[in-house]
Amino acid sequence: MTAFNPHGTSLNHGILSVLVQNRPGVLARVASLFARRGYNIFSLAVAPAEDETQSRITIVVDLESAPLEQMVKQLFKLVDVVKISELDPRRSIERELLLATVRADTGQRSEIVELVKIFEAKILAVGSDAVTVSLEGHPDKLDDFEELLDSYAIVELQRTGRVALPKLDRAARLRAVNPNQKGKVS
Amino acid sequence: MSTASTRMTGAQALIKALEMEQVDTIFGLPGGCILPAYDPLLESSIRHVLVRHEQGAGHMAEGYAHVTGRPGVAMVTSGPAATNLVTPLMDAYMDSIPMVGITGQVGTSAIGSDAFQECDTVGITRSCTKHNELVMTPDDIPLAVRQAFHLATTGRPGPVLLDLPKDVLQNEMTWHWPTDDEVAGSLPGYRPTMKGHPRMIKEAARMILAAERPVLYVGGGMLKARAAEILRELAEMTGINVVTTLMARGVFPDDHELCLGMPGMHGTIAATTAMQRADLLIALGARFDDRITGRLDAFAPDAKIIHVDIDPAEQGKVRRPDVPIVGDCRLVTEEIVQAIRDLTASGIEQADITAWKSRVSGWQEIFPLTYDEASPGAGLKPQYCLEELRAASTDETILVSGVGQHQMWASLHWKFNQPYSWVNSGGLGTMGFSIPAAIGAKAGRPDATVWAVDGDGCFQMTAQELVTATVERIPVKVALLNNSYLGMVRQWQEMFYDERYSEVYLSTETPDYVKWAESMGCVGIRVESPEEVGPAIEKANSINDRSVVVEFRTDSEEKVFPMVPAGVSNDEVLVHPSQEQFRAQLG
Numbered sequence: 001m002t003a004f005n006p007h008g009t010s011l012n013h014g015i016l017s018v019l020v021q022n023r024p025g026v027l028a029r030v031a032s033l034f035a036r037r038g039y040n041i042f043s044l045a046v047a048p049a050e051d052e053t054q055s056r057i058t059i060v061v062d063l064e065s066a067p068l069e070q071m072v073k074q075l076f077k078l079v080d081v082v083k084i085s086e087l088d089p090r091r092s093i094e095r096e097l098l099l100a101t102v103r104a105d106t107g108q109r110s111e112i113v114e115l116v117k118i119f120e121a122k123i124l125a126v127g128s129d130a131v132t133v134s135l136e137g138h139p140d141k142l143d144d145f146e147e148l149l150d151s152y153a154i155v156e157l158q159r160t161g162r163v164a165l166p167k168l169d170r171a172a173r174l175r176a177v178n179p180n181q182k183g184k185v186s
Numbered sequence: 187m188s189t190a191s192t193r194m195t196g197a198q199a200l201i202k203a204l205e206m207e208q209v210d211t212i213f214g215l216p217g218g219c220i221l222p223a224y225d226p227l228l229e230s231s232i233r234h235v236l237v238r239h240e241q242g243a244g245h246m247a248e249g250y251a252h253v254t255g256r257p258g259v260a261m262v263t264s265g266p267a268a269t270n271l272v273t274p275l276m277d278a279y280m281d282s283i284p285m286v287g288i289t290g291q292v293g294t295s296a297i298g299s300d301a302f303q304e305c306d307t308v309g310i311t312r313s314c315t316k317h318n319e320l321v322m323t324p325d326d327i328p329l330a331v332r333q334a335f336h337l338a339t340t341g342r343p344g345p346v347l348l349d350l351p352k353d354v355l356q357n358e359m360t361w362h363w364p365t366d367d368e369v370a371g372s373l374p375g376y377r378p379t380m381k382g383h384p385r386m387i388k389e390a391a392r393m394i395l396a397a398e399r400p401v402l403y404v405g406g407g408m409l410k411a412r413a414a415e416i417l418r419e420l421a422e423m424t425g426i427n428v429v430t431t432l433m434a435r436g437v438f439p440d441d442h443e444l445c446l447g448m449p450g451m452h453g454t455i456a457a458t459t460a461m462q463r464a465d466l467l468i469a470l471g472a473r474f475d476d477r478i479t480g481r482l483d484a485f486a487p488d489a490k491i492i493h494v495d496i497d498p499a500e501q502g503k504v505r506r507p508d509v510p511i512v513g514d515c516r517l518v519t520e521e522i523v524q525a526i527r528d529l530t531a532s533g534i535e536q537a538d539i540t541a542w543k544s545r546v547s548g549w550q551e552i553f554p555l556t557y558d559e560a561s562p563g564a565g566l567k568p569q570y571c572l573e574e575l576r577a578a579s580t581d582e583t584i585l586v587s588g589v590g591q592h593q594m595w596a597s598l599h600w601k602f603n604q605p606y607s608w609v610n611s612g613g614l615g616t617m618g619f620s621i622p623a624a625i626g627a628k629a630g631r632p633d634a635t636v637w638a639v640d641g642d643g644c645f646q647m648t649a650q651e652l653v654t655a656t657v658e659r660i661p662v663k664v665a666l667l668n669n670s671y672l673g674m675v676r677q678w679q680e681m682f683y684d685e686r687y688s689e690v691y692l693s694t695e696t697p698d699y700v701k702w703a704e705s706m707g708c709v710g711i712r713v714e715s716p717e718e719v720g721p722a723i724e725k726a727n728s729i730n731d732r733s734v735v736v737e738f739r740t741d742s743e744e745k746v747f748p749m750v751p752a753g754v755s756n757d758e759v760l761v762h763p764s765q766e767q768f769r770a771q772l773g
Contacts (some may be wrong), residue, residue, distance in 0.1 A: 021375065024320070027310060053356040073499035079337060082375035124357045 011043055014068045017158070018057040019076060022048060026080045030057060037074055040065040054074040054082060056158050099141045100133045101122075103153035105141040112152065119145050130155060147183045190359040196354045197222040197450065199361060200288070202228050203331035206363060209259050211235060211250060213243040216637030217263025218303055222355035235629060235658050240267045242651040244274020246753035248283045249626030252609040253584055253634070255412065257338045258626060260591060264290045265303030268349075269310065273616060276314035278345040281433060282410055284338040286331075287315070292352040294322060307349045316344030319469040322351070324359035332369045332719035340496040341378030343410055348730025380498060382511040382518040390468070390492045390509045391525035395534055397466035397490075399542040400426045403449070403478075406433025406612070407471015408494060411515035414438070416606040417470070419466035419521050420734050422537060427546055430455040431472055433612045436602035450478040451750045452594040454760060458748070459772055460546050462756050464489045471495060471515040475613070484755035494518045496542040552768045553596055556630040557744070558604055560716060565741035568592060568667045572599045574666055575637065578723045584609065584636045586662075590642030591673035594746045596639045618647030621642030625655050635663070635727070642668040642692055643700075649702065655733045656707030663726050664708075664735040669742045670694040672761040677745045694739070701737035708765050711736045 020026045026047055034041050040062035049056045061071055072084050104112050112131055116123055121135035135145050139152060194202070200223050204212070213235045215226045227234055235245040236257075240262040247258025262271055268289040278285040292301040308318045312457060317337050321330045327350070334346040364372070387646040393402060408417055421428050421444050428438045429449040438445055445599045449457035467489045472478070479485040482504065493500070493507035495516055511518050530536070557569045572595055581603040587593040587610040602608050608625055611619040624638035645666055655662055676690045703710030709729055713722045713736060726734040747762040761769065 024322075025308060025312075028309065032312050066504075071498065072505060073501075076375075077316075077499055079373060080688050082702070 012062060012064050014061050014063050016057075016059045016061060016072065016075070017085040017087050017147075018059060018081055019049060020055050020057060020078075021080045021082060022055045023080055025077075027057070028057070028062050029078050030059070031065060033074060033079065034059075034061075034071075037070075038070050039064060047159040050154060050157045058087075058158075060185060084103050094131065096137065096139045096142055098135045098146060099156075099158045100134075100146070100149055101155040101157075102149055103129060103155055105129060105130050106169040108152060112149075115145070115148055121145060162171050194308055194361055194562075195222065195226075195356060195358055196350070196465055198226045199231065199324060199327045199359055200331065200355065202351065202361070203328045203363075204232060204259065204330075205230060207255070207335045211631075212259045212261050213237055213246040213250070213265070214230055214288075214627060215240055215243060215267065215305045216262035216505045217223045217267055217290065219265075219292055219352045220261065220263040220267075220350070220355075222352060223261065223288070223290070223350070229265055231630075234521075235433060235625075235654065235660070237622070237654050238650045239648070240270035241618070242625075243655065244287065245277070245616075245622035245648070246287070246626030246629065246754050247285050247287075248274055248278050248281075248619075248698045249586060249609055249623030250630035251278075251283050251285055251626075252623070253606050253627045254630040255284075255606070256287050258628070258630075259286050259288065261288040262290070263303065264292060264307065265305045268305055268307040270345075272311060272456040273614075274439060275345045275347065277611050277614040277616045277619065278333065279314050281317065281497060281611065282343050282406065283345065286334045286338050287311075287345060288349040288527050289347065289349050289536050290355070291320065291349045291351040291509040294304040294351045295353070297351065303637070309436070311347050314345070315347045316342075316349040318349065320349040320356055324354050324357045325362075327354070327359065327363045329368065329372060332364050333373060334367055337376065341376070341672040342407075346405040350416060352753075376601045377746060378510045378514075379498070380517055382494070382521050385522075387419075387510055387518065387521045387525050390494075390511060390522050390672060391529055391637045392469060392534075393466055393490060394424060394426070394494060394522070395529055398537050398539060399463060399488075400539065401424050401446075401460050401489075402423070402428040403461060403467045403468055403472050404428055404434045404437060404474025405431045405470065407478075407515045408434055408437045408472075408519075409471075409605055410463075411471060411496070411517075412605075413470070413516035413519055416519045416523060418579070420519055420526075423526065425539060426468070427460060427543065428484065429453070429461060430602075431475070431478060431612075432597055432610065434472070435597055435600075435608040436605045439603040440601040441603055442677060446550070448597050450475075450479050450756075451752075452598065453478075453507075454550075454555065454598065454749065455748055455759065456546060456758060456764075458750070458756050458759055461486050462546055463545070464491070468492050469495075469507070470519060473500050479504065479714055480695065480750045480756040484757060486616045489630040494522075505672065512743060529728050530541070536612060544734070548771065552771050553765055554750075556762050557747075560568050560762070565669065565744075566713065566738050568669070568738070568740045569599050569736045569746055570716065571665065571667065571713075571740065572596055572639065574719045575723050576600050576718070577641075579635070579637070581607065583622050584608065584624075584631065584634050585744065586610070586620050586624035586627055586636060586638045589615045589617045590637075590641045591677065591744075591746050592641045592644075592667045592670075593675075595667075617644045619649045620644060621664065622651045624664070625651055625660050626675070628655075628660045628662050629658075632660075638662055638664045640664055640666050641673060642666065642670065643672045645699070646692070646697070650706070652703070652708055652733055652735070654707040661730060662731045663733065665701060666735055666737045667740050668699065668743070669740045669741050670693070673744075674746070675741070675746075680691070680743075680745070681712070681749075682751065699735060699737040703733075703737075706733075708733040708735050713737065714739045714740070740773075
């Protein structure tokens, strides 16, 4: 078994972003649906979404256990599930990820670029009135970044929640590199 | 309605909310944590039927829902009562029966402490309900009730459970009855698709007109959608044969010339074989259950599939459809009928299906349902008993079955000409379903004659509810086919386990069903010879002030035919031994 990068690009997994009503037991509903239907989950992260009455669950699923289409349709039968997006598998690192779309006119954009530089964050997309930024790293660092971003209008915010793997020694890390993964696995 | 300032307890709000939802009957049994809810019930217009076991309450709610189309309500206490409700909830979930379960729960401060009669009801029932909710404050009760009824009855119907802690029932709240918009707004992720996709509808209509060997494969979803009329119109305008699954019996009249009856493991040869040889299956509210398809990779190999279902997850779950249509079965069938009219009006003609239909009617003629005459001195033939019972009944008679051989015989040998005249446990296959479900059906349709057909194995699981029937004055009639065995298991052991009978013999004389029936306040009649069958049925039908149990002593060795053995292709169906010589005609 090779080490698995939950946001990696291997072909046997898919990533679902599931917007749910933020209510007691909703995670249990999702988890028990996967268990009952025999769908395997590689990783799962939950955090409140931009609307505090809702949460986003990012689930990395095993496509060998069932077709993604069935998983999506069965998930959508849960009354608490509001929206499901299939995300393209993409490169990421472990720990935690923050994605935020911030409303920004041309004047504010440079302030946000400055913020991004300080935090060693990234600008993923620039629109006419908004930018989408990302920051990977320790959750504490993400908290600080989010707090500063909050002085601008956050349109959408998604944090993956903590995803952690034990540290490996150098030899083990080399062994763990999956030759099928196109992205870095730093 | 009431002003916003009306104060009441959570329990009063619960009963009031149920009244607002037009509930006329609750099947239930009180206990510690649900006690507060039973107090305002004394002043309520709602009838409460006191059951003898909580499982009975659940199945009664199902039977009620089956025949009325309105959600059945079962109310029980926490812990063991809630777990006793699990079987009916799962049964309702599998068969998409609208039902609302209400359970008591220990006080909110005691939850999680392993208190007396505490169990994790919402956890336990999560995978056997469409939705469930632990209500944590009395103010939430009216919305929770409205949501529950909305969810249970719309989209793909199903059971919804509300778990109500004792203090939530006892504490006061301010009454507020949520509006439709508030209910919809509280369920942002719940928007069942009702209308079909226009392009798919048109494509379906085109395929129906082009098909040379089409079959209408009709499932229970058509009953749920109340689509019997439009189905008949579709069938008659196209002349396409109809098969009705176990859950759909009655949605299309058995005496209609286009009706082929039930397909599948114990289906008629004509129905099963027509599906196998079809070039188009028009699946309406059906879910390609393994009891229908047999070995999946050999099922209907040449057929294109139009699949109409309100549940998107049914599309492609088992068999990939060529034309998937998500929507309400009645609306979509109406749209298909209109699309066919439009195409016909534009000059497109339907393909000639006369050759196909003569093949189908050939199978009907060569392979009718049949069984051997009873040998003198041997047990009665169960099929004969059912045919006699049907002959003494009307189309309006409601037949409620348990699970096993008797269920298959009932589905095969009864002529269903009315929708909602057949109640059974299809998906879950719950033995013991029929007695409580029949009582629930009778409570929902007091005008109708309700016959339960049951086996001796099933009867012994839930017969005590006949006490409920007597005390609550809900008289039902029971045709008990006593073959002294767990008959279907016995059939499998005879056919597939070299007649090695393991733990299937019950007993012929014990219990004494007549005495048992009498002790429960019913009339008990034992029938042992063919001459007694007709008079016993006549007597049972003449008694309407109490329940009647007619015990038919039937032949233990009688088997259900046709039969497709589990995991085998439908092409390898076992016909009745007397028809084996005609096998070649199945091609």
